[in-house]
Amino acid sequence: MTEPTRTTIRQRLYALLIAGLGGLAASAISFSMTLYEAAHPPKVPVVQAGQQIDTGRWFVTLLTARVGTVPPTGVPPSQPVQLLMVDLDVVNRSATPNNVLYRAVTLGAPAQKLPMPTVYLDRDKYLAGYFNPNMPERTTMAWEWPAGVPVPDKVTITVSGQIYKLRDNLYGASGWYDRDPVATVDLPVEKAP
Amino acid sequence: MDSSPTEVTSTRRGYWLSMMALVVALPAALSAQTWGSIKDWRSQHLRQPVSATLGQPIDYAGASWTVTRLTRLAGSEGSAVVLAEFEALAADPKALGAIPCQVRLSDENGREWQPTLFADPVVRKQYPEAQQRSLCGGSAFAATEPGKPARMAASFSIPPAASSLTLSIALYSALPNYLSVSEPRT
Amino acid sequence: MMRIVRSALALLFAAAVLYGMQHTRPLYSDITSPIVSSGGMNKRVEASAFALSLDSARVARVLNVETFGKSKTYTSSGVWVVVEGEAEAKFETLGLTSGEWLSGSGVRYVLTDRVPATIEMMPGDAYQPGLPRRVLLIFEVAEDAVAGGTVVVARTKLLPLDDEIRIATNVSGKDIEPAITIRRNQEGPPWTVLPRR
Numbered sequence: 001m002t003e004p005t006r007t008t009i010r011q012r013l014y015a016l017l018i019a020g021l022g023g024l025a026a027s028a029i030s031f032s033m034t035l036y037e038a039a040h041p042p043k044v045p046v047v048q049a050g051q052q053i054d055t056g057r058w059f060v061t062l063l064t065a066r067v068g069t070v071p072p073t074g075v076p077p078s079q080p081v082q083l084l085m086v087d088l089d090v091v092n093r094s095a096t097p098n099n100v101l102y103r104a105v106t107l108g109a110p111a112q113k114l115p116m117p118t119v120y121l122d123r124d125k126y127l128a129g130y131f132n133p134n135m136p137e138r139t140t141m142a143w144e145w146p147a148g149v150p151v152p153d154k155v156t157i158t159v160s161g162q163i164y165k166l167r168d169n170l171y172g173a174s175g176w177y178d179r180d181p182v183a184t185v186d187l188p189v190e191k192a193p
Numbered sequence: 194m195d196s197s198p199t200e201v202t203s204t205r206r207g208y209w210l211s212m213m214a215l216v217v218a219l220p221a222a223l224s225a226q227t228w229g230s231i232k233d234w235r236s237q238h239l240r241q242p243v244s245a246t247l248g249q250p251i252d253y254a255g256a257s258w259t260v261t262r263l264t265r266l267a268g269s270e271g272s273a274v275v276l277a278e279f280e281a282l283a284a285d286p287k288a289l290g291a292i293p294c295q296v297r298l299s300d301e302n303g304r305e306w307q308p309t310l311f312a313d314p315v316v317r318k319q320y321p322e323a324q325q326r327s328l329c330g331g332s333a334f335a336a337t338e339p340g341k342p343a344r345m346a347a348s349f350s351i352p353p354a355a356s357s358l359t360l361s362i363a364l365y366s367a368l369p370n371y372l373s374v375s376e377p378r379t
Numbered sequence: 380m381m382r383i384v385r386s387a388l389a390l391l392f393a394a395a396v397l398y399g400m401q402h403t404r405p406l407y408s409d410i411t412s413p414i415v416s417s418g419g420m421n422k423r424v425e426a427s428a429f430a431l432s433l434d435s436a437r438v439a440r441v442l443n444v445e446t447f448g449k450s451k452t453y454t455s456s457g458v459w460v461v462v463e464g465e466a467e468a469k470f471e472t473l474g475l476t477s478g479e480w481l482s483g484s485g486v487r488y489v490l491t492d493r494v495p496a497t498i499e500m501m502p503g504d505a506y507q508p509g510l511p512r513r514v515l516l517i518f519e520v521a522e523d524a525v526a527g528g529t530v531v532v533a534r535t536k537l538l539p540l541d542d543e544i545r546i547a548t549n550v551s552g553k554d555i556e557p558a559i560t561i562r563r564n565q566e567g568p569p570w571t572v573l574p575r576r
Contacts, residue, residue, distance in 0.1 A: 017457070060394045073545060080399065095485060095486045096486075096487045096489060097487065097488060113451055121493070123453075123454055123455075124453070124493055125527065126493075129492035129493065130489055130492060132457070132488050132489070132521070133486045133487070133488070133524075134457075134458045134486065134521040134523075134524070135457050135519070135520075135521050136456050166406065167406065169405050169409070172404070172406065172407045172409055173406075173407035173408060174406060174407065272507075272510050280576040298536050303470065304469075304471070304473050304509060305470065305472065305508070306471075306507055306509040307471075307472035307504065307505070309507075310505065341537060348509075350507050350510060351507065351508075351509065351510065352507075352508075352510055353511035354509070355509060
């Protein structure tokens, strides 16, 4: 071997330049794709009440919405509040129990951000804990409605998809990750006299 | 591009210098990184007993401690109950109450029992006063006025066959030292 | 020419090695998985910190819970599995807070949170070294998850590389009782599972 084995300065410069340009091009493409997606949000299908929605992690069927002051336990809270209650059927399709239904089903609120909903298990008329896999349950989600804000005649429930990643980007751990909404459901709000 | 002999030697020297530096720097970086964990581990696992005798006061963690009782009772369902009563006389009980305190019972085989949440009914029956005392820690010292001893108690549920029992009281501020009292021989 | 070919080959080789490594590396959950000790019913299974034996596993459609003279009925879209056994700590006082029912196909069910805490289930107790203690585990599972199910018990779900005991139950999934009652006792054993078998 008589060829010189050490690279010249010029060669190194070229290598650096090519790598740098490549990186720059990649980030430019990624950024413009994000911009494009933000400017053209995918149309979320509007689903009828009573129709089953597949979110990946759950089957969700929204049924009815109503407003009232007594939660499904039948025991009114010590300080009277207005509760927006939504009845729905859920099935946990994943292989492990979880108690994060509120991540999949959200209420398109008026202007304010609503506090986290409470989930009740209709079978017990009591707070729901973990939802076991493949066990259909009828539940009621109750959002505390802000005082002084009129309850509309119709609410929009957004159902978000979740996907399972065998390896996440940080640890390589498995888990469920929130994705874009898969459906919205308009529910008329029954108002108890 | 030709390399002159002097250039080759200087490159080599640089290479070996870097290697030697790595040998020193790598362990140094590792130990600097893990020093906190090593200290934590030491404080949790390396312990130095301060032997005390039943009924005799001894200075520990800025207070004068006396273990006044260490008795075995017959518990329910074939278990034995060990009741320990102890008190601490501190100049500033409130300050002592802020420090986490750990009470354990161990036997000659190295088995370790934590105090039970609720005392066995036999304790309630035979030593109702112990029932009033709280476990070592904040609440025991909070109710104490300076100049008066804080009275504490702990009860354990153990198999009757366990022998050579030792009560240990550890205040986190005084670690690795802990107070150690052996069961009186009968 | 030779140099270019060699470089290209080296690059391909590196890519292949990286691809292979990416696809054969173990999952995070495998790396941090608990250390398992397995066994069957009516056998004492030893882990390093505790031991467990199970002697009864019953399946019912309805669960009745009787505490302080009050009775409540718990229905289910699946079935109830009531497991009893004995647990003992070996060296230090510990809690057993994690209990799971692992179905034959790998689906997990956790201890039910519907039954009130007045019934002493396994996570509510402290286990003392040398003092074996009866344990009660209640699961609510889908009916097809009963047959070939395994009970998985650990000190906590959160500690990687800790002990875990797995006991394969002998339930077939065919022998389903219409109802089981769990009664809290005022004295003696803390609970009774009825009807007696």
